Amino acid sequence: MRFQRLIFAVILACGVSACAKDVTGVTNTPPPLAYVRYINAVSDTFNMDFRAVDQVSYSPPFLNTLFRGLGEGNYQGYQAGSRHIRIFLDPAPANTSVPVDPAVVSTIMVDTTVAFAAGTYYTLVHVGSARAGAAVKEKLWIITDALPTQTATTVAYRIINAAPVQGAVDVYVRGDGTTALSGTPTASLAFQSASSYLTQSPGALVIRLTAPGTLTAVGAAAGYTLQAGTAGTTLADPIFGSAQGGSVLTAFIFDASVVGSKAVQFATPGVVYFPDRQPARTTSP
Secondary structure, X not given: OHHHHXXXXXXXXXXXXXXXXXXXXXXXXXXOEEEEEEEEOOOOOOEEEEEEOOOOOOOOOEEEEOOOEEOOOOOEEEEOEEEEXXXXXXXXXXXXXXXXXXXXXXXXXXXXXXXXXXXXXXXXXXXXXXXXXXXXXXEEEEEEEOOOOOOOOOEEEEXXXXXXXXXXXXXXXXXXXXXXXXXXXXXXXXXXXXXXXXXXXXXXXXXXXXXXXXXXXXXXXXXXXXXXXXXXXXXXXXXXXXXXXXXXXXXXXXXXXXXXXXXXXXXXXXXXXXXXXXXXXXXXX
């Protein structure tokens, strides 16, 4: 009897295995993907939810993105083609379960269609103002990213002006925030413009902003110092930074927050850095 039960169990297991093989034998090949990230540069309202509303698969949302924030996950794979994108208000504070008014959270701020090409990287910057009468009404600024080749001996960076209220600035990139500025600025950027990628040896990187054609400081007089980053170990990947060769990053210029608005409050225009590519691990586990 025990032997018969064993034979029956073996037959049953083989049958289940065969069924599983039939089910899992279907090959699920991902579609062609573009790589998309979302930046919230709207200085006068709640956090934002970025969603593709045409399909769920290969369409990860960027939720509860605060002003001057990068949508969680940075670049995400999106199915290429014409995609229907909507951005909604998200009044819940980050990382909480505070109840929200359904009428607010369903408010559509941007409703547009974007054509994503397979294999291409995009930065989608939500710029402008949510308030009536603003000089620049909110909109989605779509940047096609031509990311440079990484090299372990250099740091590559670019600067993007996402500040419509501040407007044009001169940008000086220096090794510290104390030496008096002089000479030609590293870049002169109007609102909604970007520098090309620049490179330097790993080390200190400080961005200082001035009014166009002057040395009058905008924002922090001492500038904005990029984090040095962290070298990789056998247990952890490196973290991008000016001292970590192979880092590729973008520095975004943002407006001050509108005082009293629901946006996270910043008293002056400022610069925030986000990684485009992390440096490669140089040590073996």
